[in-house]
Amino acid sequence: MAAAAALALRRAPSAASPSFPCFTALTAAPWLGAALLRLLVALLLNAARAEKEAFIQSDNLIEVLRFDDGGLLQTETTVGLSSYQQKSVSMYRGNCRPIRFEPPMLDFHEQPVGMPKMEKVYLHNPSSEETIILVSISATTSHFHASFFQNRKILPGGNTSFDVVFLARMVGNVENTLFINTSNHGVFTYQVFGVGVPNPYRLRPFIGAKVPVNSSFSPIINIHNPHSEPLQVVEMYSSGGDLHLELPTGQQGGTRKLWEIPPYETKGVMRASFSSREADNYTAFIRIKTNASDSTEFIILPVEVEVTTAPGIYSSTEMLDFGTLRTQDLPKILNLHLLNSGTKDVPITSIRPTPQNEAVTVHFKPVTLRASESKYTKVASISFDASKAKRPPQFSGKITVKAKEKSYSKLEIPYQAEVLDGYLGFDHAATLFHIGDSPEDSVERPIYLTNTFNFAVFIHDIILPEEIRTTFKIQNFSKPVLIPPNESRYIFTLYFVASFSSLHIDNNILLITNASKFHLPVRAYTGFLDYFVLPPKFDEQIIDFGILSATETSNVLLAIFNSNPIQLVIKSWHVIGDGLTTELLAAGKGNRTAIIASLPDLEKANALDQTSVTLMPGSYIVFRVKLIPKELEGIHDGAIQITTDYEILTIPVKAVIAVGSLTCSPKHILLPPSFPEGRALESGDSEECHPSTSCKR
Known part of the structure; x- marks a missing residue:
């Protein structure tokens, strides 16, 4: 994979392995070359080739397959599992069982979903006289797969062996019985056990898909x-001619970087594209190998698709997978796309979770799906809120879609989420910095984090946003840092040097961990208030009443805004200067545009009876400043003072007050007739106008 050309998708030559399916590969290797993968895929794809006969299981049916002389596989009989189990009473000689297994039963213990594990089972013939002839081996589970016998005949006192592969498809306990059929000694049973655990790469099989x-x-x-x-993906194969691998972007090839996944991150590396023109049940497999695997470890993902000609409503995905979420994360939203394969339009009447789940919200309006559409249509958005998922049963369920067409059965799409209950706690004061009178002074703060998850958290990397790198620096961080469950650890030292260009900072340091990414808020502030005078005044920094008569009262609206990342308590406000008063009219959350938009309501608002106000970040208050000149004359200066813990904000007030009155002479202005031609109309007159004549009474 050193060259980009080696990363192109290509078809593996089928001639390399006649009895093995072709593979689409993200590699230069022409065939798989791994014995375990050959065994597993051959079993899973029903490629039976044990001497002349083999048993292939499918749900509750066991099909006896026999090779004819031409090498073709012919079906001889189909036996129901219940009747087959009745034959499992072996013929005993006294109390001695004529075959012995080593180990007596097989326990695979815990194994990640999609990561196969193989164990060898030995069969011993304790008889000193009889030869045991083995006919076939079978099981009725998709989790366990058995190879054929190394030797079909076990001579007296001899032994043979076969391999069993455990490929967990789900999380949880799995157990099953293998049936070993002999020619003269009946059917023997062998117990196998295993426990599926979550895949460390968060991969899952694609099973249960149904498409038209x-x-x-x-x-x-x-x-x-x-x-x-x-993590580097070095190989990726798909089996079966109907399943192909494509880049998520649709490209045909790319650089090695496309398949490199940064530490503790999740990345879409490939699209598994399945299409078929014939109705049938299809099974294929995707094999993935990474640079973290040894020569025998890989991932196998089954892909099962049912292709049908039945008209109905179909979903573009077999499962709504919300992935891994933490209880403090924002709700995650996935879109639901549906397709109507029928010959008439079908209204979708309801979409809801089954059973009801407080953590799941469906955003849906009734919609009609057009008939015979070739593309899927978005009909709803499904939201999963991890903070409301208090119990494991809430982590999964089904989304039920009902259509108005009675002949269509309801559609059910499974959903699932992995919810991590916990958070990384920290001292909020440690990341809060006040910019005092000397902004050049530096501050160093040690940062400790507390892990409340039930697993260890690794702090792998710390990323500072570009816009605050001149103000903050990370010191003494040696990655990775391990924080055991319910414990605290020193992580790094945060170095802060303020500058006049960064008076207010409200940003986040990004922590890269094995529990996804965390945002560590960092804030710097002066504690100063912002203000402006509302329109129609033009000088927004000075309250200027202009020229007033001594008998005239005037009002101006003043907005005070908290742009700091902390709350501020306005302890008091008062006026300096005669004739000035202030009234608190409103308090709210919003920006400058929102304040100006509420101006008509503010002008009619009554005063609030409050003597102090707590301003949250992004909040404002509005004062009415009133000037009553009375007997004042000439230039008048005053001020409004607002007091907080960080400043006494002084806002200048100006006015020019004139004593006396103005008169106008003449009181009425009469204008002569101008247009149209004619004299001025008097009371009671009427006029008639025509395009070609003058107006007349």
């Missing part, structure tokens, strides 16, 4: 990197 003929199923393969180093 001539449609497609194209899920994105998102891989999570659980390691502290970049």
Whole structure:
């Protein structure tokens, strides 16, 4: 994969392995070359080739397959599982069972979903006289897969072996029985056990998809990197001619960087594109290998799609996977896209979670899906709020879609989310910096984090936003830092040097961890208030009443705004100068535009009976400043003073007051007739106008 050309998608030659399916590969290797993968895929794809006979399981049916002389696989009989189990009573000689297994039963213990594990089972023939002839081996589960016997005949006192692969498809306990059929000794049973645990790369099988003929199923393969180093996808194969691998962007090739996943991040690296023109049940597999795997470890993801000709409503995805969320995260939203394959339009009447779930919200308005559409249509948005998911049963469920068409069955789409209950706690005062009278003074603060999750959190990296790198610096950070559950650790020292260009800072330091990304807020502030005089005044920094008569009273509205990242308590406000008064009219949250938009209501508002106000970040208050000149004359200067813990804000007030009155002479102004031609009309007159004549009474 050193060259970009080696990363192009290509078809592996089928001639390299005649009994093995072709693979689409993200690699230069022409075939898989791994014995375990050959075994597993051959079993999963029903590529039976054990001597002349094999058993292939499918749900509750066991199909006996036999090779004819031409090498073609012919179906001989189909036996129900219940009747087959009745034959599992072996013929005993006394109390001695004529076959012995080593180990007596097989326990795979815990194994991640999608990551196969193989164990060998030995069969011993304790008889000193009889030869045991093995006919077939079978099971009825999709989690366990058995190879064929190394030797079909076990001579007296001899032994043979077969391999069992555990490929967990779900999280939880799994157990099953393998049936070993012999020619003369009946059917023997062998117990296998395993526990599926979450895949460390957060991968899951794509099973349960149902699509109409001539449609497609194209899920994105998102891989999570659980390691502290970049994860490189080095190989990716798909089996089956109907399943192809494509880049998420639709490109045909790219650089190695496209398949590199940063530490503790999740990235979409490939799209699995399935399409078929014939109705059938299809099974294929995706094999993934990374640079974190050894030579035998890889991931196998089953892909199962049902293609049908039945008209109905279909979903573009087989599952709404909300991924890994923390209880303090914002709700995550996924869109639901549907397609109507029928011949008439179908109204969608309801979409709801089943069972009801407080953590799930459906944003949906009734919509009609057009008939025979070739593209999926967005019909709803599904929101999952991890803060409301208090119990594990709330982490999964189904979204039920009902259509008005009675002949269509309701559509159910599963959903799931992994909810991490906890947070990283910190001292908020440690990341809060006040800019005093000497902005050049530096401050250093040690940052400690407390892990309330039930697992250890690794702090892998710390990223400062570009816009605050001249003000803040990270010191003494040696990555990674491990914080055990319910414990606190020193992480780094935050160095702060204020500048006049950064009087107010409200930003976040990004913490890259194994529990996704965290935002550590950092704030710097002066504590100073902002203000402006509302229109129609033009000088917004000075309250200027202009020229007033001694008998005239005038009002001006003054807005005070808190642009600091902390709350401020306005302890008092008072006036300096005769004839001035202030009234508190309103308090609210919003910006300058919102304040000006509420001007008509503010002008009619009554005074509030408050002597102090707490201003939250982004909040404002509005005062009415009133000037009553009375017997004042000439230039008048005053001020409004507002007191907080950080300043006494003084706002100048100016006015020019004139004593006396103005008269106008003449009191009435009469204008002579001008247009149209004619004299001025008097009371009771009427006129008639024509385009070609003068107006007349």
